[in-house]
Amino acid sequence: VVSRAGEIVLMRHFARCFGAGWREEYDRCSAFVSENRITCSFEVVTSVLGHHGALPERDYLILIAAADRGGSRAGRARGRFYSTNELVRFAHEFRLPHNDAWMFSSSAACESLFQSYDDLRETGTAARVIKELNRIVSDDDDAGRGRCAKVASLYPHDIFQGDILEGIVVRFVPCADSSDDGNAVAGGCDARRDSLREMDSLCARSNEILRMVPPSATLDENSTTPVENLDIGAVDLRALAAMNDFEQQVENVLRRFHGSNFRKIQRWADPSCDGDTANAAICINIVEIAERILSLSSAEPVLYDQETLDIAQLVQTIDYLKIAVSYKVLTEETPEGGARILCILHIHHDSSFPKYNAYLKRAKTGGMMLFRGFSFELVPSNDDDCDANNCETTTEENGSLGGDESNHADEEKLMLKMKFLPYMVRTFICRNGLSILQGSGVAAFEKYAVSQLSKWHVSDAAVRKFMPFFRGWAKYCSSPPNSSLPPPSGQMYLHHYNEYHELFANGEYQTSPLGGSSFYGLIVVVGINKNDIEALSLGISQELSCSKIVRDVNQITDADVVMSMQRSGGGLLCIAKIEEGFGHLRRLFKENNHEALQIILVGSGLEDMPVANDNRLKRIKGMTNGWRNMKCN
Numbered sequence: 159v160v161s162r163a164g165e166i167v168l169m170r171h172f173a174r175c176f177g178a179g180w181r182e183e184y185d186r187c188s189a190f191v192s193e194n195r196i197t198c199s200f201e202v203v204t205s206v207l208g209h210h211g212a213l214p215e216r217d218y219l220i221l222i223a224a225a226d227r228g229g230s231r232a233g234r235a236r237g238r239f240y241s242t243n244e245l246v247r248f249a250h251e252f253r254l255p256h257n258d259a260w261m262f263s264s265s266a267a268c269e270s271l272f273q274s275y276d277d278l279r280e281t282g283t284a285a286r287v288i289k290e291l292n293r294i295v296s297d298d299d300d301a302g303r304g305r306c307a308k309v310a311s312l313y314p315h316d317i318f319q320g321d322i323l324e325g326i327v328v329r330f331v332p333c334a335d336s337s338d339d340g341n342a343v344a345g346g347c348d349a350r351r352d353s354l355r356e357m358d359s360l361c362a363r364s365n366e367i368l369r370m371v372p373p374s375a376t377l378d379e380n381s382t383t384p385v386e387n388l389d390i391g392a393v394d395l396r397a398l399a400a401m402n403d404f405e406q407q408v409e410n411v412l413r414r415f416h417g418s419n420f421r422k423i424q425r426w427a428d429p430s431c432d433g434d435t436a437n438a439a440i441c442i443n444i445v446e447i448a449e450r451i452l453s454l455s456s457a458e459p460v461l462y463d464q465e466t467l468d469i470a471q472l473v474q475t476i477d478y479l480k481i482a483v484s485y486k487v488l489t490e491e492t493p494e495g496g497a498r499i500l501c502i503l504h505i506h507h508d509s510s511f512p513k514y515n516a517y518l519k520r521a522k523t524g525g526m527m528l529f530r531g532f533s534f535e536l537v538p539s540n541d542d543d544c545d546a547n548n549c550e551t552t553t554e555e556n557g558s559l560g561g562d563e564s565n566h567a568d569e570e571k572l573m574l575k576m577k578f579l580p581y582m583v584r585t586f587i588c589r590n591g592l593s594i595l596q597g598s599g600v601a602a603f604e605k606y607a608v609s610q611l612s613k614w615h616v617s618d619a620a621v622r623k624f625m626p627f628f629r630g631w632a633k634y635c636s637s638p639p640n641s642s643l644p645p646p647s648g649q650m651y652l653h654h655y656n657e658y659h660e661l662f663a664n665g666e667y668q669t670s671p672l673g674g675s676s677f678y679g680l681i682v683v684v685g686i687n688k689n690d691i692e693a694l695s696l697g698i699s700q701e702l703s704c705s706k707i708v709r710d711v712n713q714i715t716d717a718d719v720v721m722s723m724q725r726s727g728g729g730l731l732c733i734a735k736i737e738e739g740f741g742h743l744r745r746l747f748k749e750n751n752h753e754a755l756q757i758i759l760v761g762s763g764l765e766d767m768p769v770a771n772d773n774r775l776k777r778i779k780g781m782t783n784g785w786r787n788m789k790c791n
Contacts, residue, residue, distance in 0.1 A: 159405045164202040167219045173390050174377045175253045187252040199223040206399035209652040211581040212322035218313045221254045246360045259309040260291045261357050267298040275576050280620045282578035284316040284323040307361040310368050317373045325577035422491040444485045448473035469534050472526045482506035499536040589651050600632045612716040625724050630667030634658045677702040678729045679754035680722045688735050691760045699731045708732040712742045719746050723754045736781050755790040
């Protein structure tokens with residue numbers, strides 16, 4: 159349903175940009191994409207397809223990547239992704255929406271960019287971040303250090319999405335020649351000047367398109383010509399979602415648009431699975447098919463084309479690396495009455511992509527690159543009998559990308575994703591933590607929240623700000639006051655979040671700490687022998703109502719330290735032996751507030767201690783001095 163809804167949003171985008179002649183431009187773009195084997199990846203942003211950081215002000219979509227699939231069929235080398243300049247140039251050709259893009263050509267501008275991110279990481283919103291990026295461009299131009307530019311989007315984030323900003327993506331765009339003086343990021347060469355001139359041209363073109371289609375422009379329902387009895391200007395996803403059976407409503411719209419050319423796609427039911435669509439990918443063993451193709455091709459090399467072999471090799475490599483993956487099998491009913499079997503490869507974890515790419519680099523096999531939305535077609539070896547033993551793999555129109563290093567000399571290999579905390583706490587704690595809250599309770603949710611904040615290495619101030627907010631969120635979700643809203647869920651949580659945010663700002667759900675303890679932080683009781691300080695430590699813990707006792711100082715985690723600083727039921731106490739050392743503790747509190755650390759040294763008469771080995775005595779005395787010199791409260 160996301161792809162189908164995305165198609166509707168894309169059609170409405172063309173109608174907004176081109177008015178009554180939008181269908182002609184839509185078909186021109188479709189023909190170009192099909193003839194040149196280009197795969198376009200869009201982020202579809204709506205309020206009805208699942209919630210992320212915030213509900214968008216208006217439904218829209220953004221072109222985030224384009225892949226030239228190349229291949230032997232097109233007479234070109236293996237495929238590749240478009241560079242930044244190519245992506246923007248392609249988008250401008252058809253007025254496709256891309257993100258705002260800023261280019262910085264001096265090291266000073268780049269340093270300013272990263273410093274600004276550090277300053278705004280925990281508080282950054284769209285308006286503030288965009289203002290800061292524009293300032294860097296302006297300052298660099300005024301100083302004459304280099305040429306900076308902004309390529310404007312048709313959908314400015316602060317206007318169409320709102321003020322909650324997920325983050326920024328930083329790409330290093332190289333030159334053909336890197337022999338510069340070190341003052342310019344992109345190199346001080348002819349290729350650099352050409353790249354800058356092209357970016358200037360793209361910047362000018364983006365502003366020209368934005369003047370023709372300003373953010374204030376809306377889709378004029380009176381200016382769109384009905385196509386196949388469908389007036390795209392009258393289609394509203396939010397209105398469709400308010401009806402029963404949203405998926406069917408979306409399909410009805412597309413049927414009217416495509417008419418006799420409509421292609422129905424649904425989960426495939428294998429007869430051998432007794433109609434179980436959920437397990438179709440199990441009945442069709444994709445890995446087994448890939449291995450058979452590779453085996454047969456070794457005996458008869460001309461049996462399959464190179465792209466089919468590359469897909470089979472990719473599947474086999476994923477299986478070899480034990481990458482968590484799902485194969486979603488679909489059928490597409492064609493207008494001619496036939497059917498195609500499609501398979502979408504879904505990678506479960508982001509960490510799988512660098513793992514796979516690192517393997518390709520080591521193996522030097524020139525295999526296909528792995529990317530989101532990878533799909534291929536399964537073609538039966540016998541048209542009358544498609545089952546788990548007779549479906550073989552070939553390329554689908556959404557194709558594939560090769561990974562041969564020789565074909566990627568100009569590829570932008572360095573990319574950083576830098577996210578902002580206001581988005582992260584909403585999406586990764588308030589939303590993703592709902593299942594933990596609902597399944598394991600408030601304490602488990604609070605532990606999860608602390609773990610996330612610790613992993614992100616946020617400041618003490620951010621922890622103190624958000625932990626009370628999360629406790630209030632847990633209390634709110636346990637008994638939501640607005641019965642007119644559906645129960646909070648990962649898919650539809652923002653309506654509750656927005657209501658809770660307002661209530662919290664007005665002083666409600668500001669929960670007080672659990673228990674009666676006023677102590678928070680970490681106490682480390684240190685002695686020569688743990689048995690001698692056990693009783694003392696237990697007494698301190700009981701008196702202060704500590705939430706936890708740790709008996710190995712080297713097992714304390716960042717999350718333990720963060721949790722101990724919350725006034726939610728007592729701090730943390732650790733029983734440590736002098737010889738266990740203080741290095742781990744010092745590293746932990748290098749990033750955290752040392753004022754929350756208390757160290758109690760028990761026993762001081764080391765000269766009277768019976769030690770069989772003088773070297774050990776020296777070591778203990780030295781480590782005792784180290785403990786005494788630890789920075790603490």
